[in-house]
Amino acid sequence: xxxxxTVSTRSEExxxxxxxxxxxxxxxxCIAKVLSLTTPADACRSSLVSTSFKSxxxxxxxxxxxxxxxxxxxxxxxxxxxxxxxxxxxxxKELFLYLCDHPLLIQDGKLSLSLEKKSGKKCYxxxxxxxxxVWIDTPAYWRWTSLPHTRFPEVAELIKVCWLEIRGRINTCxxxxxxxxxxxxxxxxxxxxxxxxxQPIEVEVGLVGGEIHKQTVYLDAYGGRRPQYxxxxxRIGIFNRPFRRIPGFQAPQPQPKENEELNGLKYPxxxxxxxxxxxxxxFFNRSGKDNGELxxxxxxxxGGNWKGGLIVQGIEIRPKP
Amino acid sequence: MKFxxxxxxxxxxxxxxxTNGIATTVIPLPNKHLKIKANNxxxxxxxQELLRNVMPQELTKLILAAxxxxxxxxxxxxxxxxxxxxxxxxxxxxRKFFGLESDFEPGEEEKLCKEFAWSFEGVDED
Numbered sequence: 001x002x003x004x005x006t007v008s009t010r011s012e013e014x015x016x017x018x019x020x021x022x023x024x025x026x027x028x029x030c031i032a033k034v035l036s037l038t039t040p041a042d043a044c045r046s047s048l049v050s051t052s053f054k055s056x057x058x059x060x061x062x063x064x065x066x067x068x069x070x071x072x073x074x075x076x077x078x079x080x081x082x083x084x085x086x087x088x089x090x091x092x093k094e095l096f097l098y099l100c101d102h103p104l105l106i107q108d109g110k111l112s113l114s115l116e117k118k119s120g121k122k123c124y125x126x127x128x129x130x131x132x133x134v135w136i137d138t139p140a141y142w143r144w145t146s147l148p149h150t151r152f153p154e155v156a157e158l159i160k161v162c163w164l165e166i167r168g169r170i171n172t173c174x175x176x177x178x179x180x181x182x183x184x185x186x187x188x189x190x191x192x193x194x195x196x197x198x199q200p201i202e203v204e205v206g207l208v209g210g211e212i213h214k215q216t217v218y219l220d221a222y223g224g225r226r227p228q229y230x231x232x233x234x235r236i237g238i239f240n241r242p243f244r245r246i247p248g249f250q251a252p253q254p255q256p257k258e259n260e261e262l263n264g265l266k267y268p269x270x271x272x273x274x275x276x277x278x279x280x281x282x283f284f285n286r287s288g289k290d291n292g293e294l295x296x297x298x299x300x301x302x303g304g305n306w307k308g309g310l311i312v313q314g315i316e317i318r319p320k321p
Numbered sequence: 322m323k324f325x326x327x328x329x330x331x332x333x334x335x336x337x338x339x340t341n342g343i344a345t346t347v348i349p350l351p352n353k354h355l356k357i358k359a360n361n362x363x364x365x366x367x368x369q370e371l372l373r374n375v376m377p378q379e380l381t382k383l384i385l386a387a388x389x390x391x392x393x394x395x396x397x398x399x400x401x402x403x404x405x406x407x408x409x410x411x412x413x414x415x416r417k418f419f420g421l422e423s424d425f426e427p428g429e430e431e432k433l434c435k436e437f438a439w440s441f442e443g444v445d446e447d
Contacts, residue, residue: 025385047433048423
């Protein structure tokens with residue numbers, strides 16, 4: 001059905017009648033193109049518009065734009081009849097949804113890639129094998145171990161060090177454009193973990209050769225969970241009198257806020273997968289072009305105190321909500 | 322090369338795909354693109370200016386014209402404009418935008434709603 005070229009000269013009533021079914025006018029590939037320029041959440045919701053819209057909204061033409069090329073082989077393998085892969089995906093949409101919940105190991109297993117469901121933005125975790133861990137080769141200090149329910153075949157266990165230095169790098173061209181990312185150290189403490197209580201750890205995120213953002217955090221898993229009604233002898237102003245200071249008692253300590261901040265300092269949060277994570281910093285990735293390498297670091301190299309009893313699963317970088 | 326289809330359009334008197342009005346919008350775009358190609362921000366402003374008062378139905382015609390003229394940059398731009406217009410909007414909004422009505426069997430829509438409940442979080446109110 002073609003639009004009447006003289007539509008602009010008709011009355012308003014006819015104009016309303018002309019607000020016709022765009023789907024009949026626009027080629028399907030144009031509609032698919034429009035949807036591929038929205039987000040996965042928009043494309044999913046679009047399936048409810050109408051039955052004909054649904055078939056475009058669920059087509060591979062749309063979802064091909066949301067799945068990363070690194071995952072194409074999964075789709076190709078799964079759709080071939082001779083495949084031994086048991087991947088339960090028969091469309092690019094299903095592949096997308098699969099990747100949201102099942103991180104894909106890439107680059108010889110050094111990195112995992114998954115997708116944020118609503119936006120389709122990329123999330124990565126660098127495996128310990130892809131990190132620079134100072135003293136990793138010294139068995140007295142660090143060792144490689146395998147644990148169940150980890151993303152990577154091996155994780156790094158800290159026996160003891162006085163020099164803690166963990167660094168990871170990722171090329172910014174791998175990240176989704178126009179996205180605010182945050183980096184997290186993903187770890188666990190073992191029983192008998194020591195040296196981290198009240199030990200400030202310096203964390204840094206920034207482009208190599210560019211501005212580095214530093215902050216201080218704690219890796220002490222229980223640091224943010226002191227008893228709620230701890231009475232701390234403090235002087236408070238109301239009892240202050242000239243030349244006579246009477247010690248008073250402070251009100252009960254406030255519970256740490258959602259992001260585990262206490263006195264402005266950050267403590268680890270528990271993840272859904274049972275591991276802990278501590279935010280190392282943020283980075284806004286502008287364009288999809290190569291802006292250089294992003295470096296994320298965890299450092300405690302000043303105190304000289306011995307510390308031990310950590311297991312490092314990796315450094316995760318994902319969009320910040 | 323881009324303009325061989327334009328020539329064809331002018332030669333084809335019975336062409337209903339591209340009205341005169343649309344042609345005057347679409348055809349100057351290549352020159353403008355070339356002039357300010359390097360400056361994305363300027364192009365963005367020009368494009369926003371161009372489409373400030375355009376109704377959805379007009380956008381359909383613009384897409385059709387750009388598609389027919391095989392003018393990729395304009396097609397990308399118009400499709401992106403529609404995409405921005407419907408992004409994070411409710412299902413009803415998108416229906417009205419495209420002039421569509423629900424033709425699902427009873428219960429089918431609820432079933433899809435449940436399956437993709439996550440995609441409904443934070444959607445703009447109509």
